[in-house]
Amino acid sequence: QVQLQESGPGPVKPSETLSLTCTVSGGPISRHYWSWIRQMPGKGLEWIGYIYYSGSTRYNPSLESRVTMSVDTSKKKFSLRLSAVTAADTAVYYCARMFEEYDSPGYFYSFDYWGPGTLVTVSS
């Protein structure tokens, strides 16, 4: 059973950089896409971006200028960095595995395994 676990240093001050790591266990990190998703308090879900095990990335256009993702396949970890944070970035951050399905004429992706989430508070 694949399990994901988010970890991070805790509260972040405005204008600083938020850093989170997701550790994958119970399955391979290779040959999968891995995403970060966040949920503001009492609000819906927002896809932040993904990183492929090879290191290729794609980010949500609304956050692209502030987001960097990286992967360490030897440690089965992938990471998120979000720069210049404000109070609006306060949210529960989830890491998730993307599940790929093929059905003509193309591929479709869902999020089949999620971490429990970690609350990141941006406050001075």
Place this chain on the structure above:
Amino acid sequence: SYELTQPPSVSVSPGQTARITCSGDALPEQYAYWYQQKSGQAPVLVKYKVTERPSGIPERFSASTSGTTATLTISGVQAEDEADYYCQSADSSGTYWVFGGGTKLTVL
């Protein structure tokens, strides 16, 4: 930016059928997935596209799409189905992924 629209809330009595809709212009090309989120927990995928349902998801959960509207149907609703439900899909080019605003299902 691309958006998916869901009703904020749906209420049904136990044993009835709940239908939760999700509207988006790209749904004729992109599949809508569905997630159940109970209070304080991470979302759980309830319906694949090709394969039927993830392990542990009851048969009473089904999904369909007609034009620009996707529907999650929960037949014979039980008290344990009370949760927030989110649809998820991609923009028409499959470049980025979006979630609907969520629907709170209340079991009366």
